[in-house]
Amino acid sequence: MSALRVGLTGGIGSGKSEVSRRLAAAGAVLIDSDALAREVVEPGGEGLARIVEEFGEGVLTGEGTLNREKLGSIVFSDPEKLARLNAITHPLIGARSAELQEAAPEDAVIVFDVPLLAENGLESLYALVVVVDAPVETQLERLTSLRGMSEEEARKRIAAQATREQRLAIADRVIDNSGTLEELAGQVDRLWADLLELRS
Numbered sequence: 774m775s776a777l778r779v780g781l782t783g784g785i786g787s788g789k790s791e792v793s794r795r796l797a798a799a800g801a802v803l804i805d806s807d808a809l810a811r812e813v814v815e816p817g818g819e820g821l822a823r824i825v826e827e828f829g830e831g832v833l834t835g836e837g838t839l840n841r842e843k844l845g846s847i848v849f850s851d852p853e854k855l856a857r858l859n860a861i862t863h864p865l866i867g868a869r870s871a872e873l874q875e876a877a878p879e880d881a882v883i884v885f886d887v888p889l890l891a892e893n894g895l896e897s898l899y900a901l902v903v904v905v906d907a908p909v910e911t912q913l914e915r916l917t918s919l920r921g922m923s924e925e926e927a928r929k930r931i932a933a934q935a936t937r938e939q940r941l942a943i944a945d946r947v948i949d950n951s952g953t954l955e956e957l958a959g960q961v962d963r964l965w966a967d968l969l970e971l972r973s
């Protein structure tokens with residue numbers, strides 16, 4: 774029996790974290806891209822030191838942590854600077870991800886939570902791609918009422934991502950998260966049972 778690698782994706786506010794939390798509780802090994810991206814720029818690490826070398830002390834907060842907003846304002850309007858940032862962080866994220874995979878049991882179901890899986894064309898890295906799907910109106914409702922985002926900001930972020938259709942086109946399995954959390958839990962239970970079967 775060998776490990777089963779599952780890619781989990783979905784638009785912002787679609788419910789990826791809810792799904793990955795439930796899969797982890799069921800026994801999956803979770804590798805969360807966003808968490809790794811934060812980890813590799815923690816104070817004291819090589820990543821943050823190299824970012825400061827590249828972009829200057831101005832990208833630090835008073836406490837010496839990374840000022841993401843400041844760094845974002847530098848790189849997001851300049852593809853060349855963004856590429857330099859990615860050249861620092863991506864290999865560190867890759868190395869940490871490899872470490873976590875090696876530490877997982879041989880027969881693990883490894884779930885990779887990758888928000889930009891479709892945008893970056895990463896589907897071939899996984900035995901199975903699971904897409905958490907919700908209507909844009911539901912995403913908006915969750916982002917504004919539960920996350921305190923303005924509707925304008927939420928719409929902007931949704932528009933910057935792949936469309937629902939683009940994501941569904943690469944899905945081997947779709948979790949419909951347009952309903953209640955209870956309905957979501959039922960679908961995750963069925964998915965987990967199928968993943969265990971696929972693994973063997």
Ligand code: ATP
Binds near residue numbers: 888919950954
């Ligand atoms: P992001 O891309 O921003 O990380 P996400 O896809 O991980 O978002 P979640 O954080 O899982 O999304 O969900 C967004 C919010 O909506 C959370 O507060 C979550 O608890 C809530 N939520 C998710 N699914 C449901 C649901 N079916 N019913 C009610 N609330 C939900």
